Structures are given as structure tokens and as C-alpha cells.
Amino acid sequence: MRSTRRHPLLVPALLCALAVLAARPADGDGGPGATPGPQVARLYEEAADTTRQYEQGRREAEAQRSKALEYEKRLDRERRKIDAMHEDLGRIARAQYRGTEGLPLTARVLLSDSPEELLRGQRVVSRANLAVNRAIGRSLRAQDRLAADEARAQAAWQGLEKRNAELAKLKKKIEGKLAAARARLQGAADASVTAGSCPGAVRLDQPDGPAGRPWVAPVETYELSASFGSGGSRWAHRHTGQDFAVPVGTPVRSVGTGRVARVSCGGAFGIQVVVQHAGGYYTQYAHLSAVAVDQGDRVEAGRWIGQSGSTGNSTGPHLHFEVRVTPDTGSALDPVPWLSQRGVPL
Structure with missing residues (x-):
């Protein structure tokens, strides 16, 4: 932890x-x-x-x-x-x-x-x-x-x-x-x-930003669970992200500065947010219980963008975090070395 x-x-x-x-x-x-x-x-x-x-x-x-x-x-x-x-x-x-x-x-x-x-x-x-x-x-x-x-x-x-x-x-x-x-x-x-209608953004009182830190972990206190590339019956092929085991409602934050490219719900990822960053990278935050941003919002590193949950194809409360080179599924990179290269060891 x-x-x-x-x-x-x-x-x-x-x-x-x-x-x-x-x-x-x-x-x-x-x-x-x-x-x-x-x-x-x-x-x-x-x-x-x-x-x-x-x-x-x-x-x-x-x-x-x-x-x-x-x-x-x-x-x-x-x-x-x-x-x-x-x-x-x-x-x-x-x-x-x-x-x-x-x-x-x-x-x-x-x-x-x-x-x-x-x-x-x-x-x-x-x-x-x-x-x-x-x-x-x-x-x-x-x-x-x-x-x-x-x-x-x-x-x-x-x-x-x-x-x-x-x-x-x-x-x-x-x-x-x-x-x-x-x-x-x-x-x-x-x-x-279940109704297929995404909940509206719930604005949360934001904490003080991480001064001088351009990149942060997506949650503050956590235990790592399923890792990138791991296999199992829950996924059609291989696991495409890094899971963080956290209770329902844990504040989820943008790992870096960017723009909210997508807010959606339904399907395997449940309620999710995708953020676009400089350099052609995207980060995804899935299985949320609530969102705190709208599509098009600008976010800074450490900004709360939602709250963790267990929506979609999930066996328990956690955050599914991905790094991609497009906003869509199928272009994921291993998030752990990607964050480590940016000064965020997990």
C-alpha cells in the first residue's frame, strides 16, 4: 500500500x-x-x-x-x-x-x-x-x-x-x-x-493540487491488483490495464494535465472517463460509481475526475486504469512503466 x-x-x-x-x-x-x-x-x-x-x-x-x-x-x-x-x-x-x-x-x-x-x-x-x-x-x-x-x-x-x-x-x-x-x-x-443513462457530473470539493508534480498516481492510497497483460476468465484476451483495489467512492484523479475526451457508461467498463494528454496519450478510468467532470473539461494533474466503484464487468470495487495511444480500446500500453518514466513509481 x-x-x-x-x-x-x-x-x-x-x-x-x-x-x-x-x-x-x-x-x-x-x-x-x-x-x-x-x-x-x-x-x-x-x-x-x-x-x-x-x-x-x-x-x-x-x-x-x-x-x-x-x-x-x-x-x-x-x-x-x-x-x-x-x-x-x-x-x-x-x-x-x-x-x-x-x-x-x-x-x-x-x-x-x-x-x-x-x-x-x-x-x-x-x-x-x-x-x-x-x-x-x-x-x-x-x-x-x-x-x-x-x-x-x-x-x-x-x-x-x-x-x-x-x-x-x-x-x-x-x-x-x-x-x-x-x-x-x-x-x-x-x-x-442498467438504464443506459450516464449520471451527470457531480462537482466535488477539490483538494489542494500536488505542487510542482506534473504526474501523479490515479488514486492516492491503494493496493495493486490485476496487472497489465495478465490472463483470466474475466477478460476476452489479456488484461489491458492496471487495477487499483480501492473502496467504492474513493476519489479518482487525473494522472496529468489534459482534456476530458469521453464520459460514458455501459458495457464492460461501466462508467468511465477518458482524458487526452499531450504527446498523443490517453488515460482511461473505468468501473466508476460517479463522475466529477464533463466531456471537454480541462483538468490538471491531481484533479478529482470521479469516484471508484464496481460498475460494468467488475467482480468488486476497484479502479481500472489504462494508458492508450488512441481514445479507444485496443491501443493500450503497460501503465506501470509509463507512469514510472514520468516520476510516478507504483
Whole structure:
């Protein structure tokens, strides 16, 4: 699967986006008079946006969880260091006691052959105790800082988990509406093909064009299915295009700048659009559920020209894409190397 969109999101943007999505107006939500094509396109975009936000939030939550676990490991190490220091102090005290047979300091001074030597020893022990106490103090302060960091990481993780749960509910709701709208869209397309009357162009809100890119893939996110030249019982000879497995209603875009040479429906290709490009090439987009252009329209690379479907001789939702040297069947080229030569690897 390939997706050409990459939108890095910051954590605070998730709540804002969630609020915006939740506050969208209810127009086109599936009422009897709703037009399914634009509704599917809008819901398609909302579902894609919500999925991206959810995946970003999931990655950030996992990073926060890993950070909290790392802080917990460091806290354990600090606790072990403090325990070891306390044990060192105990050993020093026991050594002092055993070395002087448990006598108090005054008695040891009176009985000592060299009080200066005894006092020097006491100063050494005091300095050792002071060094250990200072080290323990530093470790305790470090432990306090780590505990605060861990608490913050835990709070951030829990906040992200809650936010992701809300996004997952919203995603499920949007996808439910999208499934229903897709079914209505395909039903309307099938009825048009059966009646032999092409549906009129449904103008879709166009996305931002691919800046600086003269050629693009016909769909943005996809899985490749039947390839050019493959055989099978579905085709009279060999497969004449490249199929892109996408759900009903997926926006289909013109791969390059050109003019709409044909919009038709019926027959093996169902609802289809043919675009003429410079250099004597034509591209065909077949098995559509809706069209968003009329014959003669000028289109730019990335312009939405229709929506995928399963009309005509089709076993399931997909886009059949061809590159031809004439507008008619029988002049097809392999689309994969043709697009690759134009900077669009599939």
C-alpha cells in the first residue's frame, strides 16, 4: 500500500482536530435527499484524517509509555544505589565498633598510645561518613526528579490513551456513515448503467493540487491488483490495464494535465472517463460509481475526475486504469512503466 500524504501532527493538534471533526455540520449525513457522491468524498477525507490522527496519537502514546518505563527503571537503579550506600555506612560503623572493642570515644582516647593517631582515624571515618551522606543526598534528589518526570510521562501517556479512545470512537462512527453512503452511491451507479443513462457530473470539493508534480498516481492510497497483460476468465484476451483495489467512492484523479475526451457508461467498463494528454496519450478510468467532470473539461494533474466503484464487468470495487495511444480500446500500453518514466513509481 502506498500513501503520498504525510502530515506530521503535534500532540496538541489532536484535541483541536477532534473538536473540529465532531463539530462538523450534519449536512450530507445520509438523509433521503443527500447526494451520495459528495457525501462519500467528504466522509472519505474525514475518515482518512481521523485515521492519520489516531495513528499519530498511538505512536506518541507508545513513546510516552516507553519514557515512563525508562524513568521507572532509572528510579529502581537510584533506589538500589541508596540501599548500597546505607549498607556501606553500616559496614563502616560495624568496623569501627569491632576495631575498638566497643569502647566509647573518651575511653579509646585515654587508652590510646597515640591520641593524635586515633583522632586522625576518627577524621578519616567522619570524612567517609560525610561523603557517603552527601552521595545519598544527591541520589535522593535525583530520585525525586525522576519520580516527577515519571509522573509527568505517565500523565501524558494516560491523556494520549484517552484521546486515542475518543478518536477511535469517532473513526468508527465516520466509517459507519461512509459504508452506508458508499452503498447508496454504488446502487445509484448500477441503476444508471442498467438504464443506459450516464449520471451527470457531480462537482466535488477539490483538494489542494500536488505542487510542482506534473504526474501523479490515479488514486492516492491503494493496493495493486490485476496487472497489465495478465490472463483470466474475466477478460476476452489479456488484461489491458492496471487495477487499483480501492473502496467504492474513493476519489479518482487525473494522472496529468489534459482534456476530458469521453464520459460514458455501459458495457464492460461501466462508467468511465477518458482524458487526452499531450504527446498523443490517453488515460482511461473505468468501473466508476460517479463522475466529477464533463466531456471537454480541462483538468490538471491531481484533479478529482470521479469516484471508484464496481460498475460494468467488475467482480468488486476497484479502479481500472489504462494508458492508450488512441481514445479507444485496443491501443493500450503497460501503465506501470509509463507512469514510472514520468516520476510516478507504483
